[in-house]
Amino acid sequence: xxxxxxxxxxxxxxxxxxxxxxxxxxxxxxxxxxxxxxxxxxxxxxxxxxxxxxxxxxxxxxxxxxxxxxxxxxxxxxxxxxxxxxxxxxxxxxxxxxxxxxxxxxxxxxxxxxxxxxxxxxxxxxxxxxxxxxxxxxxxxxxxxxxxxxxxxxxxxxxxxxxxxxxxxxxxxxxxxxxxxxxxxxxxxxxxxxxxxxxxxxxxxxxxxxxxxxxxxxxxxxxxxxxxxxxxxxxxxxxxxxxxxxxxxxxxxxxxxxxxxxxxxxxxxxxxxxxxxxxxxxxxxxxxxxxxxxxxxxxxxxxxxxxxxxxxxxxxxxxxxxxxxxxxxxxxxxxxxxxxxxxxxxxxxxxxxxxxxxxxxxxxxxxxxxxxxxxxxxxxxxxxxxxxxxxxxxxxxxxxxxxxxxxxxxxxxxxxxxxxxxxxxxxxxxxxxxxxxxxxxxxxxxxxxx
Amino acid sequence: xxxxxxxxxxxxxxxxxxxxxxxxxxxxxxxxxxxxxxxxxxxxxxxxxxxxxxxxxxxxxxxxxxxxxxxxxxxxxxxxxxxxxxxxxxxxxxxxxxxxxxxxxxxxxxxxxxxxxxxxxxxxxxxxxxxxxxxxxxxxxxxxxxxxxxxxxxxxxxxxxxxxxxxxxxxxxxxxxxxxxxxxxxxxxxxxxxxxxxxxxxxxxxxxxxxxxxxxxxxxxxxxxxxxxxxxxxxxxxxxxxxxxxxxxxxxxxxxxxxxxxxxxxxxxxxxxxxxxxxxxxxxxxxxxxxxxxxxxxxxxxxxxxxxxxxxxxxxxxxxxxxxxxxxxxxxxxxxxxxxxxxxxxxxxxxxxxxxxxxxxxxxxxxxxxxxxxxxxxxxxxxxxxxxxxxxxxxxxxxxxxxxxxxxxxxxxxxxxxxxxxxxxxxxxxxxxxxxxxxxxxxxxxxxxx
Numbered sequence: 001x002x003x004x005x006x007x008x009x010x011x012x013x014x015x016x017x018x019x020x021x022x023x024x025x026x027x028x029x030x031x032x033x034x035x036x037x038x039x040x041x042x043x044x045x046x047x048x049x050x051x052x053x054x055x056x057x058x059x060x061x062x063x064x065x066x067x068x069x070x071x072x073x074x075x076x077x078x079x080x081x082x083x084x085x086x087x088x089x090x091x092x093x094x095x096x097x098x099x100x101x102x103x104x105x106x107x108x109x110x111x112x113x114x115x116x117x118x119x120x121x122x123x124x125x126x127x128x129x130x131x132x133x134x135x136x137x138x139x140x141x142x143x144x145x146x147x148x149x150x151x152x153x154x155x156x157x158x159x160x161x162x163x164x165x166x167x168x169x170x171x172x173x174x175x176x177x178x179x180x181x182x183x184x185x186x187x188x189x190x191x192x193x194x195x196x197x198x199x200x201x202x203x204x205x206x207x208x209x210x211x212x213x214x215x216x217x218x219x220x221x222x223x224x225x226x227x228x229x230x231x232x233x234x235x236x237x238x239x240x241x242x243x244x245x246x247x248x249x250x251x252x253x254x255x256x257x258x259x260x261x262x263x264x265x266x267x268x269x270x271x272x273x274x275x276x277x278x279x280x281x282x283x284x285x286x287x288x289x290x291x292x293x294x295x296x297x298x299x300x301x302x303x304x305x306x307x308x309x310x311x312x313x314x315x316x317x318x319x320x321x322x323x324x325x326x327x328x329x330x331x332x333x334x335x336x337x338x339x340x341x342x343x344x345x346x347x348x349x350x351x352x353x354x355x356x357x358x359x360x361x362x363x364x365x366x367x368x369x370x371x372x373x374x375x376x377x378x379x380x381x382x383x384x385x386x387x388x389x390x391x392x393x394x395x396x397x398x399x400x401x402x403x404x405x406x407x408x409x410x411x412x413x414x415x416x417x418x419x420x421x422x423x424x425x426x427x428x429x430x431x432x433x434x435x436x437x438x439x440x441x442x443x444x445x446x447x448x449x450x
Numbered sequence: 451x452x453x454x455x456x457x458x459x460x461x462x463x464x465x466x467x468x469x470x471x472x473x474x475x476x477x478x479x480x481x482x483x484x485x486x487x488x489x490x491x492x493x494x495x496x497x498x499x500x501x502x503x504x505x506x507x508x509x510x511x512x513x514x515x516x517x518x519x520x521x522x523x524x525x526x527x528x529x530x531x532x533x534x535x536x537x538x539x540x541x542x543x544x545x546x547x548x549x550x551x552x553x554x555x556x557x558x559x560x561x562x563x564x565x566x567x568x569x570x571x572x573x574x575x576x577x578x579x580x581x582x583x584x585x586x587x588x589x590x591x592x593x594x595x596x597x598x599x600x601x602x603x604x605x606x607x608x609x610x611x612x613x614x615x616x617x618x619x620x621x622x623x624x625x626x627x628x629x630x631x632x633x634x635x636x637x638x639x640x641x642x643x644x645x646x647x648x649x650x651x652x653x654x655x656x657x658x659x660x661x662x663x664x665x666x667x668x669x670x671x672x673x674x675x676x677x678x679x680x681x682x683x684x685x686x687x688x689x690x691x692x693x694x695x696x697x698x699x700x701x702x703x704x705x706x707x708x709x710x711x712x713x714x715x716x717x718x719x720x721x722x723x724x725x726x727x728x729x730x731x732x733x734x735x736x737x738x739x740x741x742x743x744x745x746x747x748x749x750x751x752x753x754x755x756x757x758x759x760x761x762x763x764x765x766x767x768x769x770x771x772x773x774x775x776x777x778x779x780x781x782x783x784x785x786x787x788x789x790x791x792x793x794x795x796x797x798x799x800x801x802x803x804x805x806x807x808x809x810x811x812x813x814x815x816x817x818x819x820x821x822x823x824x825x826x827x828x829x830x831x832x833x834x835x836x837x838x839x840x841x842x843x844x845x846x847x848x849x850x851x852x853x854x855x856x857x858x859x860x861x862x863x864x865x866x867x868x869x870x871x872x873x874x875x876x877x878x879x880x881x882x883x884x885x886x887x888x889x890x891x892x893x894x895x896x897x898x899x900x
Contacts, residue, residue: 166625174633175616177635177732178635178688178732179633179635180633180634180635181631181632181633182631182632182633182634183624183629183630183631183632184630184632185627185628185629185630238628282627282628
C-alpha cells in the first residue's frame with residue numbers, strides 16, 4: 001500500500017482525530033486551519049455549547065488510541081435533572097446503571113487532540129491558512145496565509161474536508177454538477193452563560209447530570225466543567241413574543257431569568273454582563289451529497305452533515321465517521337476510490353437520520369421533558385426494557401450507548417413510538433403501567449411488528 | 451425620489467428586462483455579465499430548452515413597453531400534441547379558444563432584450579466581468595475582467611442579482627448568518643436535439659403546438675423555431691436501466707429512438723451526430739431565503755428560485771418578479787428598504803409554489819399525458835369549466851393564462867384534484883362525464899369546499 005500525501009482541511013475535533021488515524025496507517029498528513037494555533041491561546045472561546053461525549057465518540061477516540069487521555073478531562077453525567085419554574089427537581093437517568101454521557105470542553109478537547117496529532121512525526125500542522133480554492137484536476141489547494149496574505153499552493157493525493165458547518169472544501173464541491181446541498185437555520189438561537197464555581201472550586205449544583213430548564217418554546221441547559229463552573233446555554237427564538245429581540249436591556253433580562261429560571265438566576269451573579277457580552281448564536285443544519293469527489297476529496301464531520309446540538313451527537317457522529325472510514329479503508333485494502341464511494345453511499349443515511357433525530361429532540365428537551373405523560377411513557381419504556389433488554393432498547397440508548405447505525409435507531413424508535421402510543425392510550429395506564437397485562441401487551445405488539 | 455446607481459449582475463433574460471424597468475424609473479443602471487456580449491455571437495448556444503412565453507411573461511414585458519417587439523419572434527402554440535409509440539397523435543388544447551403559449555429562442559430573446567436595454571442612455575453594459583465578491587459594508591462589487599484578469603471595483607446604491615441558478619451574488623449571501631439555501635438536482639437530465647426544416651423552410655410537423663412523446667420514465671418534447679426547425683429535448687435519467695449511461699454508441703441511440711420515437715426518428719437525420727455532440731445537461735432546483743440583504747441587495751429570477759422547466763414557467767416567473775418588484779417600488783414610494791423586504795416576504799411563497807408545480811408537472815408530462823384516465827379527467831374539467839368559467843379555472847390555465855399568485859393556484863389546484871378524484875371514481879364516468887348529474891355533483895362539491 002502506497003504511502004499517501006494527505007491534506008486535512010480543518011484542525012477541529014474531527015480533523016485532528018482523523019489525522020491520528022491516517023498517520024497510524026503510515027500516511028503523511030498535513031493539517032490546515034484558517035484559525036491561529038489554539039494551543040497557544042489561553043482562553044479558548046469555542047463555538048461551544050459544551051459537548052457531551054458518548055459511546056460513538058469514545059469508540060472513535062479509542063480507534064486512534066487516545067480515549068484514555070481524553071477521559072481525564074471528562075465529567076460523567078448519568079441523567080437529566082429537570083428544573084421546574086418552582087425550582088422542583090426531577091431526575092431521569094439516561095440509560096442503565098453505570099451508563100453516562102461525559103461533559104467536555106470543546107476548547108480543551110481540541111487542544112488535546114491537536115497535541116496528540118502534532119506529536120506524531122508523520123503529521124505537520126499549518127495554522128492561519130485559509131483554504132480558498134481547490135483545483136479538481138490537479139488536487140491542488142490554494143491557501144491564503146493570513147500573516148502576509150500570500151497565496152500558497154500544495155498538491156495532495158487525497159484531501160479531507162473536516163472544516164465544519166461552513167466548510168470551504170464543501171464550497172468547492174457545491175459548484176460541481178449534480179452536487180446536492182442545503183443549509184437551513186432554525187428560528188431559534190442560543191447564548192452561552194455561566195454559573196461560576198463556589199469559592200472552594202466546588203460545583204454549585206449536582207455535577208453528575210445535565211441540567212435542563214424546559215419551558216416549552218425555550219429552554220436552558222447547564223453542563224458541568226472541571227473547574228467547578230457550569231456552562232449554561234439558553235435556547236430561544238430570535239424573533240417573536242419570547243425571543244432575543246425582546247431581551248434588550250438589563251431589567252428585561254433579569255426579569256426574564258427571575259421569572260423563568262429562578263433557581264439558576266440565584267447562581268448567576270454575572271448574568272447581565274455575560275448576556276450582553278456573549279453573542280446570540282445561530283443554529284444551522286446542512287446536508288449534502290455526495291460526500292466525496294472521485295478518489296480525491298471527502299468530507300467528514302460537520303462539513304458533511306452539520307446538525308443541531310440537541311441529541312449531543314454532532315461530535316460523536318463526526319468521530320464515528322473516522323471509525324467508519326477507517327473500517328472502509330481496511331475492507332477495501334486501501335483502494336481509495338472504493339472507500340470514498342462506499343463512505344458517501346453507506347454513511348449518508350446515517351447522517352440524514354441523526355439530523356432528523358437531533359431536530360426532534362429539541363422539541364422533546366424543551367417541551368416534553370416537563371410533561372407528565374411523556375415522563376410516564378419513558379418510565380414504562382425503561383421498566384419494560386429492564387425486564388426484556390433483548391426486546392427493547394430505548395431510542396435514546398440506541399443513539400447514545402450503542403453504535404448501531406443511526407438510521408436503524410430512527411426506524412426502531414418510530415416503531416417503538418407507535419407501540420407506546422397504543423399503550424399510553426389505555427385508560428388508567430398511570431396505575432397499570434407496571435402490570436403483567438401491560439407487559440404482555442407490549443410483547444404481543446412487538447411480535448406483530450417484527 | 452433620489453436617482454440611484456444600480457448594479458444588475460447577470461445580463462440574462464430577467465437582468466436585461468429589469469434594467470429597462472429601472473431605467474424607466476430614472477435610475478442609472480450598470481449591467482454586468484461574466485459572458486462575452488451575446489449580441490456579437492452568431493450562433494447563440496443558450497442553455498435552452500426552448501422557452502414558452504405565457505401570460506405572466508407577456509405582462510412583465512409589457513410593463514417595460516417591449517412586448518410588441520418580442521411578439522415578432524414568438525410562435526403561438528395552442529395545445530399539446532401527444533405522439534404515441536405507434537405514431538398516433540392526440541391533441542389537448544392548453545386553454546380556451548384563442549389562448550396560447552409562445553415558443554421563443556432563449557438566445558434571440560436575450561439578444562433583443564439586451565439591445566433594448568442598451569438603447570437606453572441610462573443603461574451601461576459590461577460584458578466578460580465576473581462577479582467575485584461583494585463587500586456588504588460598502589456595497590462594493592469586485593469583478594474580474596476576463597480579458598486581462600484584472601480586478602475592478604464598483605460601488606452601488608443597490609445591487610440586483612439576476613445571475614441565474616448558479617448566482618454569484620447569492621454565493622455571497624449564502625455566507626450571511628441565517629440565510630437558508632438549497633440546491634437539488636433531479637436524477638433526470640436532458641439533451642437538445644433537432645428536427646431540421648424542410649428544404650423550403652417549412653416545418654416538418656404541425657408548428658402550432660408543443661409536441662410531446664410521453665414514455666413514462668422518460669420523454670421527448672419539441673418546440674417550433676422561426677426558421678422551420680424544431681428544437682427537441684430528450685428528458686431521461688442519468689443512470690439506471692433506461693438512461694444516458696446506456697446510450698453510449700450510435701447503434702444504441704438509433705435503436706432507442708427508433709423503438710420509442712419512431713415518427714420523430716424519421717425526421718432527425720443528424721440524430722447521432724447531435725446526440726454525441728450535445729451535452730447531457732442537468733436539472734437543478736434552488737431555494738433560498740431571504741431574497742434580499744437590507745436595502746442593498748436583492749435576487750430576482752433563477753438566482754432566487756431556479757425551477758425545473760416542466761411548467762414552462764422559469765422565465766415567466768422571473769419576468770413576473772420584475773412586475774412585482776416594480777409595483778412594490780410604486781406602493782412604497784421608492785422606499786427601497788420596504789420594497790426589498792416586501793419582495794422577499796410576499797414573493798417567496800410564489801417561488802416555492804411554482805417550484806412544486808413544475809416538479810409535479812414533470813410526472814404529468816412524461817407519464818400521465820398518455821393515460822386515458824388522465825385525459826378523460828382533463829376533458830371533464832375543460833367541459834365543466836366552459837359551462838362554469840366563474841367556478842372552475844383549470845390549474846394549468848391559472849398558472850399559464852392568469853397572474854393569480856402561484857401559491858393560490860397550487861392551493862386551488864389541490865382542491866380541484868380532490869373533487870376530481872371523487873368524480874373519477876364514479877362507475878361509468880367515461881359515459882356519464884358530460885351529464886347533468888356529474889355537473890351538479892361537481893357544483894355541490896365546490897359549494898362544500900368554499
